[in-house]
Amino acid sequence: MKVVQIAGFLGSGKTTTIIALSNIIARKNKKLAIIVNEIGEIPVDARIINEYGLKVREIGGGCICCELLVNLVYTLDELRKFYNPDIVMIEPSGVAIPSSIDDSIKMIKNDIEKGPIIVIFDGERGEELLLDDELSKFIKRQLINANIIAINKIDVINEDKIKYYEELLRAINPNAIILKISAKNGIGLELLADMVIK
Ligand SMILES: Nc1nc2c(ncn2[C@@H]2O[C@H](COP(=O)(O)OP(=O)(O)OP(=O)(O)O)[C@@H](O)[C@H]2O)c(=O)[nH]1
Numbered sequence: 001m002k003v004v005q006i007a008g009f010l011g012s013g014k015t016t017t018i019i020a021l022s023n024i025i026a027r028k029n030k031k032l033a034i035i036v037n038e039i040g041e042i043p044v045d046a047r048i049i050n051e052y053g054l055k056v057r058e059i060g061g062g063c064i065c066c067e068l069l070v071n072l073v074y075t076l077d078e079l080r081k082f083y084n085p086d087i088v089m090i091e092p093s094g095v096a097i098p099s100s101i102d103d104s105i106k107m108i109k110n111d112i113e114k115g116p117i118i119v120i121f122d123g124e125r126g127e128e129l130l131l132d133d134e135l136s137k138f139i140k141r142q143l144i145n146a147n148i149i150a151i152n153k154i155d156v157i158n159e160d161k162i163k164y165y166e167e168l169l170r171a172i173n174p175n176a177i178i179l180k181i182s183a184k185n186g187i188g189l190e191l192l193a194d195m196v197i198k
């Protein structure tokens with residue numbers, strides 16, 4: 001069972017990406033599960049994802065990277081025992097710190113393979129987010145943890161802006177693979193799916 005995080009700031013496109021990836025990965029005959037961490041009262045995301053016939057577990061009432069870490073470990077262990085998927089995709093809340101979740105995945109030894117940390121970067125709001133002092137500190141902290149950074153929403157931004165973001169992101173995290181995707185239109189998702197599977 002391989003555990004992959006699809007992290008990123010609020011509204012960056014995590015759920016849209018997970019749903020699109022699920023379709024691609026399911027076609028390759030892999031058994032999938034998804035863990036969604038909703039901070040709010042109504043777990044809308046899990047309801048949407050359930051329509052696609054995947055195994056979805058919700059962890060609510062807080063952030064899985066801090067007060068609910070134990071809950072995540074328990075949920076992963078339970079999924080492994082009773083469903084045993086090939087791949088688990090975790091959507092942390094938009095305010096989670098991916099490295100903290102990563103540490104807890106490492107704590108579980110039984111047959112769990114740690115997959116990449118994918119951080120979705122919102123190409124539509126990226127500049128606005130990075131210009132804000134406080135927000136940019138936080139977003140950089142998420143990006144620094146990434147193995148793969150996916151610049152999303154490239155369907156609504158121009159080529160120059162994409163290049164600008166690529167350079168910016170490479171400076172923030174020189175070790176990450178940087179991909180350009182549109183979760184909405186499916187651009188770049190085959191490649192991302194391959195990286196999730198491999
Ligand atoms: N144009 C465009 N819009 C997108 C794309 N991906 C996501 N969106 C839109 O961005 C908004 C947020 O997408 P979500 O997938 O819900 O983002 P999220 O990161 O899961 O959001 P939270 O869970 O609330 O943090 C929605 O209105 C999506 O339709 C994309 O590739 N292009």
Ligand SMILES: [Mg+2]
Binds near residue numbers: 014015091
């Ligand atoms: Mg979401």
